Amino acid sequence: MDKRTFLKSAGLIGLGTMVGPSGLARLIESVAEIPSSELAKDEDFWKKIRADYLLKPDYINLENGYYNILPNPILESQIKHLREINYQGSYYMRTVQFDNKKAMAAKLAALAGCTADELIITRNTTESLDIIIGGLDWKAGDEAVMAEQDYPSMLNMFRQVAARYGVINKIISVPNNPSSDEEIIDLYAGAITNKTKLLMICHMINLTGHILPVRKICDMAHARGVDVMVDGAHAFGHFRFTIPELNCDYYGSSLHKWLSVPLGSGILYVKKENIKKIWPLIASGETNPDSILRLNQIGTHPVYTDLTVSEAIDYYNMLGAERKEARLRYLQHYWTDKVRNMSHIILNTPADPARSCAIANVGVKGMKPGELGDILLKKYKIYCAPIDGANVHGCRITPNVYTTTEELDVLVKALTESG
Numbered sequence: 001m002d003k004r005t006f007l008k009s010a011g012l013i014g015l016g017t018m019v020g021p022s023g024l025a026r027l028i029e030s031v032a033e034i035p036s037s038e039l040a041k042d043e044d045f046w047k048k049i050r051a052d053y054l055l056k057p058d059y060i061n062l063e064n065g066y067y068n069i070l071p072n073p074i075l076e077s078q079i080k081h082l083r084e085i086n087y088q089g090s091y092y093m094r095t096v097q098f099d100n101k102k103a104m105a106a107k108l109a110a111l112a113g114c115t116a117d118e119l120i121i122t123r124n125t126t127e128s129l130d131i132i133i134g135g136l137d138w139k140a141g142d143e144a145v146m147a148e149q150d151y152p153s154m155l156n157m158f159r160q161v162a163a164r165y166g167v168i169n170k171i172i173s174v175p176n177n178p179s180s181d182e183e184i185i186d187l188y189a190g191a192i193t194n195k196t197k198l199l200m201i202c203h204m205i206n207l208t209g210h211i212l213p214v215r216k217i218c219d220m221a222h223a224r225g226v227d228v229m230v231d232g233a234h235a236f237g238h239f240r241f242t243i244p245e246l247n248c249d250y251y252g253s254s255l256h257k258w259l260s261v262p263l264g265s266g267i268l269y270v271k272k273e274n275i276k277k278i279w280p281l282i283a284s285g286e287t288n289p290d291s292i293l294r295l296n297q298i299g300t301h302p303v304y305t306d307l308t309v310s311e312a313i314d315y316y317n318m319l320g321a322e323r324k325e326a327r328l329r330y331l332q333h334y335w336t337d338k339v340r341n342m343s344h345i346i347l348n349t350p351a352d353p354a355r356s357c358a359i360a361n362v363g364v365k366g367m368k369p370g371e372l373g374d375i376l377l378k379k380y381k382i383y384c385a386p387i388d389g390a391n392v393h394g395c396r397i398t399p400n401v402y403t404t405t406e407e408l409d410v411l412v413k414a415l416t417e418s419g
Contacts, residue, residue, distance in 0.1 A: 209359025
């Protein structure tokens with residue numbers, strides 16, 4: 001199989017599966033004229049989407065934030081790519097591997113709205129953002145600003161550069177229920193000095209699902225001469241946006257979350273003029289300082305995951321970004337609106353629909369998150385993620401497009417009875 005044939009077949013394996021057994025294309029065509037907001041409530045439609053997933057019957061999975069289970073067409077595509085690469089062996093790895101990865105990165109760049117020379121495929125958000133944190137040319141006395149709600153892996157990397165180079169880390173705390181965008185912006189602005197070199201913010205806080213006003217924060221920071229790095233682990237493929245409209249300098253995300261790429265896939269975006277600022281974490285043979293490929297040396301890795309990016313994007317586009325976002329936001333509000341005003345319930349996620357999507361965090365007064373999580377699993381067969389720290393004390397509840405309102409009714413019953 002020559003390079004051109006393989007590239008072509010790589011992009012069609014999953015699509016053929018989708019329009020065959022799953023009938024996704026025909027299903028979407030049948031609802032094409034229905035507004036997304038209306039379709040979001042159509043349980044019959046979403047149960048047909050659910051049929052594309054093989055789900056374990058032992059529990060209700062409301063912890064899709066760590067990793068989104070693959071719909072069967074994407075899973076089958078991954079297996080076919082694995083078989084093909086195993087069949088070709090070293091020939092594939094020495095010939096078309098890198099061209100195919102570039103093709104997948106270009107397809108991701110188109111989805112992200114950026115240019116292909118500003119984005120690379122990584123293994124996860126941690127790798128993406130640690131490339132930036134570890135690759136900047138830090139000097140003693142430089143300052144970095146972040147929040148206690150940021151992901152521990154990145155906070156640990158900032159601690160390392162602080163210990164290694166004498167960087168000063170300034171940590172703020174983002175309120176769970178802010179009164180306005182300005183309250184958040186002012187918190188970050190108040191931590192910036194003339195020594196601040198980098199500001200890290202979450203696009204969506206993983207603990208609570210809180211969507212931050214990224215563009216406003218970036219504009220504020222740039223006006224003060226500070227670069228902004230965005231942790232978009234939970235945003236890409238979750239709700240609609242393009243990276244350039246955020247006006248950030250660096251953006252990382254995990255594709256195995258909301259885009260439903262197999263485990264071990266992420267992206268790193270670096271604004272073109274910033275590429276030369278970053279030292280690679282692993283030395284690369286690429287010597288052009290303006291080439292983002294300098295930052296993409298990871299050695300031998302599971303390349304079939306890279307190829308499955310194509311089918312994941314096809315599936316996402318076929319389902320429709322607007323339809324998916326509307327369904328995810330509907331599912332979250334389906335249960336949070338029912339429990340938000342209960343006297344024993346604490347919701348750590350803003351009520352404003354613009355400030356959240358699928359993810360929300362709930363606590364019960366007088367109950368530790370671990371205790372609540374234990375009750376939900378043992379008594380109600382609900383699997384979720386208890387969180388106890390960084391001013392967040394509750395269980396993260398993360399449905400996916402296959403989640404039914406009947407399953408969320410079980411959650412509402414459990415929370416109601418927890419009082």
